[in-house]
Amino acid sequence: MEKLAMEDFAFVSPLTPRSTGDPRVAPVDTVALPELQTFLECVTIAYGVTAAWVAFSDGTPPCFAAPLDTATVAVLTSDVALLSHACSSESQLVVADVTYDPRFPAAAWATASIGIRFFASTPILLEHGKRVGTLCVAAPLPRSLDAAETGKLGALAATVARIIEGARTKHRDDAVQTELHRTKALLDRTGTMAGVGGWEVDLVANTIFWSDETCRIHGVPTGYLPKMSEAIGFYQPHVRPVIEGAIALATATGERWDLTLPFVQKNGTQIWVRAVGTAEFDVGKPVRLVGAFQDITERHLAEVALTISESQFRASFEAASHGIALVSTTGKFLKVNQSLCNMYGYNEAELLDIDFQTLTHPDDLALDLHHVDELLRGAIDTYEMEKRYFNKDGRTIWAQLSVSLVRSPDGAPVHFVSQIQDFTEMKNLTVRLQTLLDTASDGIHILDRDGNVKQFSQSFAVLLGYTAEEASRLNVRDWDAMFEREEISPEICRLMTQPRAFETQFRRKDGVILHVEINAKGVVLDGIEFLYVSARDITERKQHERSLEQGRLFTKDILDSVPSEIAVLDQRGVIVATNEAWRQFALGNGGCIDSASSSNVDVGANYLAVLPDLPAESTDVDIREGIESVINGERPSFSCEYPCHSPEKHRWFLMTVTPMHTGEHGAVVVHSDITARKDAETLMYNYAFYDSLTMLANRRLLQERLNMMIAGNERDGTYGALLVIDLDNFKPLNDQYGHAVGDLLLQEVAKRLKVSVRQVDTVARIGGDEFVVALGALNGSQVEARRAAMVIAEKVRAGLSEKYNFTVHKGAGALPISHCCTASIGVALFSPQGSDQTEIFRRADAAMYQAKHSGRDVVRFSAD
Numbered sequence: 001m002e003k004l005a006m007e008d009f010a011f012v013s014p015l016t017p018r019s020t021g022d023p024r025v026a027p028v029d030t031v032a033l034p035e036l037q038t039f040l041e042c043v044t045i046a047y048g049v050t051a052a053w054v055a056f057s058d059g060t061p062p063c064f065a066a067p068l069d070t071a072t073v074a075v076l077t078s079d080v081a082l083l084s085h086a087c088s089s090e091s092q093l094v095v096a097d098v099t100y101d102p103r104f105p106a107a108a109w110a111t112a113s114i115g116i117r118f119f120a121s122t123p124i125l126l127e128h129g130k131r132v133g134t135l136c137v138a139a140p141l142p143r144s145l146d147a148a149e150t151g152k153l154g155a156l157a158a159t160v161a162r163i164i165e166g167a168r169t170k171h172r173d174d175a176v177q178t179e180l181h182r183t184k185a186l187l188d189r190t191g192t193m194a195g196v197g198g199w200e201v202d203l204v205a206n207t208i209f210w211s212d213e214t215c216r217i218h219g220v221p222t223g224y225l226p227k228m229s230e231a232i233g234f235y236q237p238h239v240r241p242v243i244e245g246a247i248a249l250a251t252a253t254g255e256r257w258d259l260t261l262p263f264v265q266k267n268g269t270q271i272w273v274r275a276v277g278t279a280e281f282d283v284g285k286p287v288r289l290v291g292a293f294q295d296i297t298e299r300h301l302a303e304v305a306l307t308i309s310e311s312q313f314r315a316s317f318e319a320a321s322h323g324i325a326l327v328s329t330t331g332k333f334l335k336v337n338q339s340l341c342n343m344y345g346y347n348e349a350e351l352l353d354i355d356f357q358t359l360t361h362p363d364d365l366a367l368d369l370h371h372v373d374e375l376l377r378g379a380i381d382t383y384e385m386e387k388r389y390f391n392k393d394g395r396t397i398w399a400q401l402s403v404s405l406v407r408s409p410d411g412a413p414v415h416f417v418s419q420i421q422d423f424t425e426m427k428n429l430t431v432r433l434q435t436l437l438d439t440a441s442d443g444i445h446i447l448d449r450d451g452n453v454k455q456f457s458q459s460f461a462v463l464l465g466y467t468a469e470e471a472s473r474l475n476v477r478d479w480d481a482m483f484e485r486e487e488i489s490p491e492i493c494r495l496m497t498q499p500r501a502f503e504t505q506f507r508r509k510d511g512v513i514l515h516v517e518i519n520a521k522g523v524v525l526d527g528i529e530f531l532y533v534s535a536r537d538i539t540e541r542k543q544h545e546r547s548l549e550q551g552r553l554f555t556k557d558i559l560d561s562v563p564s565e566i567a568v569l570d571q572r573g574v575i576v577a578t579n580e581a582w583r584q585f586a587l588g589n590g591g592c593i594d595s596a597s598s599s600n601v602d603v604g605a606n607y608l609a610v611l612p613d614l615p616a617e618s619t620d621v622d623i624r625e626g627i628e629s630v631i632n633g634e635r636p637s638f639s640c641e642y643p644c645h646s647p648e649k650h651r652w653f654l655m656t657v658t659p660m661h662t663g664e665h666g667a668v669v670v671h672s673d674i675t676a677r678k679d680a681e682t683l684m685y686n687y688a689f690y691d692s693l694t695m696l697a698n699r700r701l702l703q704e705r706l707n708m709m710i711a712g713n714e715r716d717g718t719y720g721a722l723l724v725i726d727l728d729n730f731k732p733l734n735d736q737y738g739h740a741v742g743d744l745l746l747q748e749v750a751k752r753l754k755v756s757v758r759q760v761d762t763v764a765r766i767g768g769d770e771f772v773v774a775l776g777a778l779n780g781s782q783v784e785a786r787r788a789a790m791v792i793a794e795k796v797r798a799g800l801s802e803k804y805n806f807t808v809h810k811g812a813g814a815l816p817i818s819h820c821c822t823a824s825i826g827v828a829l830f831s832p833q834g835s836d837q838t839e840i841f842r843r844a845d846a847a848m849y850q851a852k853h854s855g856r857d858v859v860r861f862s863a864d
């Protein structure tokens, strides 16, 4: 028979051990079981016994639950053998008189003060056959039990069993409830702290229980009791089939569900929840659903983000066009992508077997390790450097290395993440570009949008006076001496889209300002805009230009101060420059150059085209031909004098043309006003060849003309004649009115002579009142010539004999004078056979004297 363990009797708690003086027994009261106590009291009355009690457990030590006083208990427990027998017996035990029962020879009860002689016991069995204890009765007198009484004793034991069972059940229920409450409170606290709620669905009662946290997650007050349909309604319509399917599966098969689902709280907020649940079965029938509920919105979103980020990292790691490696803190490759394998020429397994130091160019290793050390010490968070590696073939690879360090949460270095960009090709190109740049004499430099120098020629650094290392760190603001700092960025942007050449100023490192000619244009490299700038130092040229300009201004000042008109012609004869005098001359030519207005002798006009035809009197030289011959270098210079008379002024000019020796062919035309000189020359000429009083030819001119006439006669075979004319009775006029009046008469004589002869004839005054008329080419016949000469001589004589009338102004008055003055005229022919002037004069003089002697006022022909 299976016995209950001591802990099964916890329902009688509190167990109150009663001191018996015998350590072998531990009787307890049944105070905690009033129903049992009452029932046992009823048994003592009904059976007429002194005591009725229940011995619980297996009796080691025996445990009593009975309304017994301490003395009785002490007696009962003093005979352990009987009780042990009773408690171990599986059937009823009836001892009519213990005093005489051979099984209990040493029974102490009977002799005890209270005296127990009768004893009976029967096992107390629970429903399922487990023995819970033994029902015992005892009386002080011997007695027997009949069959009916014995059977009743079993029924009493069954009743006691039910009482005990009830007490046990109640006690267990109470304990379960207490534990449930305690557990629930603990769960609620834990759930709230952990953010996990619990729930339970009683499928039989169709009720739902939600923990506090579950209520909170749903957004309803704690203690809220939802209906089934309401609970499902918290899920969005498209999600409901999922949870409903999970429940259906769980209730059908017992399969647990664990789902992450979108969820809508009471206030409409959308969250993500983790719903875990399972079904409980009773005799194969689902009776309950229990589970947990958790708001995992943050974690879910983080997981989603992490998933995306991890997938992105994996994708970018593998698909990256540049090399990526995870490198241990000692330099060993831990993970490498395909691009890195391609770059180094090793396969993944080979790379994972070596470290980066092995592949690093020895010249770059120290710097790299220095950075690594800084990273590990935490002095820097990341570093970048340009470095060289060797690939498997031993070829040098130029790469841009970028390294960061991954640390564990406690800060310990875990591994490096290295990104390696192969720019060997670009480096080679750069080297070639640099070589090209360095051969450029101009300062070539390439700027980024911020004006930082990205590439430059050696000449650029030299131009600015910086070392190459210094130049590589320059910004355009460091050397520009033209723009305001804030103007530079907009200017760079403009130049990137609108290439331009312009002059600006640079400041050298030593502060010296350079004049620079810039040629700038935008270039796009790898999708990034740069500004390509070519800078040419034009400081010297500028200084030269300034000198030239000063020289030009100086020359201009000089030329403008020169009174001569100066113009510069180009190869075609176009006027390219003039001085101030020329411009004034052009403005005020006043009809001198009739066909040339001021505009067409100004700069831009072709001087050869607008050059006027000069008067025939001035020169027989072809001026255009003269100028062209100088321009063409056919003659060293050309000059001519020409009159340029305006209505107001009689003017003469000297044109001098000299070649231009600079640049292309050309000429400098200088006009000088030579009127004064010309006038002086005329005066001198007149003095030399003319009679100043009458402006008739003097003797010298007469002789020249006469020579020409004689030559002409010889050439033509004609005769000429010379008339010598001496006034008669002139002296009295002088004597009476003075020489001035005499002069008037002489001038009047000159006029009368001039009108008496042809233009080709010459009238001369060769003495005080002595005149000569030379008549050329009279006739080929001597006779005819003689007659013609005589006619003319007569005409002259008659003209001169006319009365001379003058008005002489003297003081305020005017004196009319009338004077009669005739002329004696001697005529001599000169033949085409050759004549001697002296001879001609001699003969004409002789004839004139004959006229004088003949009484004057007559004409006498030379007899020779």
Ligand SMILES: Nc1nc2c(ncn2[C@@H]2O[C@H](COP(=O)(O)OP(=O)(O)OP(=O)(O)O)[C@@H](O)[C@H]2O)c(=O)[nH]1
Residues within 6 Å of the ligand: 726, 727, 728, 729, 730, 731, 732, 734, 738, 739, 740, 741, 742, 743, 746, 767, 768, 769
């Ligand atoms: N007014 C003036 N008188 C002059 C000039 N030259 C000479 N005579 C004068 O001319 C005069 C010439 O003298 P004559 O020929 O003897 O005078 P005449 O009265 O004509 O005498 P006959 O010839 O004999 O008739 C002199 O009295 C000179 O002084 C001159 O330029 N002007």
